Amino acid sequence: MRIATWNVNSVRQRTEHLLRYLADKQPDVLCLQEIKCLEETFPRLEVESAGYNVAVHGQKTFNGVAILSKRPMEVTRGLPGDDEDTQSRYIEALIPDDHGGVVRVASIYLPNGNPVGTEKYPYKLAWMDRLIAHARNLLTLEEPLVLAGDYNVIPENRDVHDPAAWAGDALFLPETRAKFRTLLNLGLTDALRATSDDAGLYTFWDYQAGAWPRNKGIRIDHLLLSPQALDRLERVEIDKDMRAEEKPSDHVPVRIDLK
DNA sequence: ATGACTGGCCCTGCCAGA
Numbered sequence: 001m002r003i004a005t006w007n008v009n010s011v012r013q014r015t016e017h018l019l020r021y022l023a024d025k026q027p028d029v030l031c032l033q034e035i036k037c038l039e040e041t042f043p044r045l046e047v048e049s050a051g052y053n054v055a056v057h058g059q060k061t062f063n064g065v066a067i068l069s070k071r072p073m074e075v076t077r078g079l080p081g082d083d084e085d086t087q088s089r090y091i092e093a094l095i096p097d098d099h100g101g102v103v104r105v106a107s108i109y110l111p112n113g114n115p116v117g118t119e120k121y122p123y124k125l126a127w128m129d130r131l132i133a134h135a136r137n138l139l140t141l142e143e144p145l146v147l148a149g150d151y152n153v154i155p156e157n158r159d160v161h162d163p164a165a166w167a168g169d170a171l172f173l174p175e176t177r178a179k180f181r182t183l184l185n186l187g188l189t190d191a192l193r194a195t196s197d198d199a200g201l202y203t204f205w206d207y208q209a210g211a212w213p214r215n216k217g218i219r220i221d222h223l224l225l226s227p228q229a230l231d232r233l234e235r236v237e238i239d240k241d242m243r244a245e246e247k248p249s250d251h252v253p254v255r256i257d258l259k
Numbered sequence: 260a261t262g263a264c265t266g267g268c269c270c271t272g273c274c275a276g277a
Contacts, residue, residue, distance in 0.1 A: 009265075009266070009276085010265090010266055010267080012266095013265090013266070013267095034266095034276085036266070036267070037267095060268095061266090061267055061268070061274095061275090062267085062274095062275070062276090112275085112276060112277060113277095114275095114276080114277065152276095166277095169277075170277085171277065206264075206276090206277065207264035207265055207276095208262085208263060208264050208265090208277095209261095209262065209263050209264085210262095210263065211263095211264095218277080220277080250264085250265080250276085250277080
C-alpha cells in the first residue's frame with residue numbers, strides 16, 4: 001500500500017502537477033495540505049476521473065487539507081478540541097488495505113508559528129498538544145496508523161542546510177523540537193529516519209533567494225508510523241524532482257510503501 | 260555582499276507562508 005503526503009500550496013494552482021503525480025506514482029492514498037480552497041472549489045471531477053475518492057476539509061484562502069484514496073474511506077474532519085478553532089488543518093480516514101484489514105491515515109497541516117513573539121507561536125504549541133493527546137488515543141487502537149503531513153518542524157540539525165540560520169525560527173526552536181519528540185516518544189516512528197541516517201534530505205525549499213538551486217532546504221514534511229505500520233514499512237522516497245517542475249509547490253511529496 | 264517569491268483576494272496592495 002503506497003501512501004504519500006504533499007503540501008501543494010494551492011490545489012487549484014497545482015492541479016496539473018497533482019494529476020501527473022497520481023498517474024506517475026499511483027499512490028493508494030495521497031494526503032494534501034494547503035489546498036487553500038473550500039470543498040466546492042476543489043478540483044474533484046479531475047481527481048475522481050483519475051480513479052480517486054476525495055475527502056476535503058477545506059477553508060477559503062488559507063490552510064485546508066484533503067485525503068485522496070483509491071479505496072473508499074470513512075472520514076473524520078478536524079482534530080478533537082477544534083470547537084473554537086476555525087482553521088482547517090486535520091482530516092483522518094480509515095481505509096481498507098489489501099489484506100482484509102484497515103489503515104488509519106491522517107493529513108496534517110501543523111501551524112507554522114512565526115513570527116515567534118506573536119500569538120501564532122503559542123497557537124502552534126497548543127495545536128501540537130492537541131495532536132499529541134489525539135495520537136495517544138489512536139495508538140491504543142493498535143492499528144497501522146500513518147500521521148502524514150506538513151509538520152512545520154525541523155527535527156534535527158541534519159534536517160536543515162544551516163542550523164544557525166534557523167535557530168530562532170518557530171520551525172526549529174527547542175520547544176518546538178521537544179514537542180515533536182514528545183509525539184515520537186508516544187511510540188511513533190519518523191518513517192524517513194527508519195530507513196536513512198543521511199543529512200541533507202529536504203522536503204521544502206523557499207521560493208526566495210535561490211533556495212532551490214543552492215539546495216538551502218529543510219525537512220519538515222513527515223510520515224509518523226505506529227508500531228503496526230512500521231512493521232510493514234518497505235520503502236521511503238522523497239519525490240524531489242517535483243521541485244524542479246514549472247510553477248512548483250515549495251514542498252515536494254514524501255511517499256512510503258507498506259507491505 | 261545583498262537580495263532575490265508565490266498565492267489569494269470584495270482586482271490591488273497587503274497578508275501569509277517558512
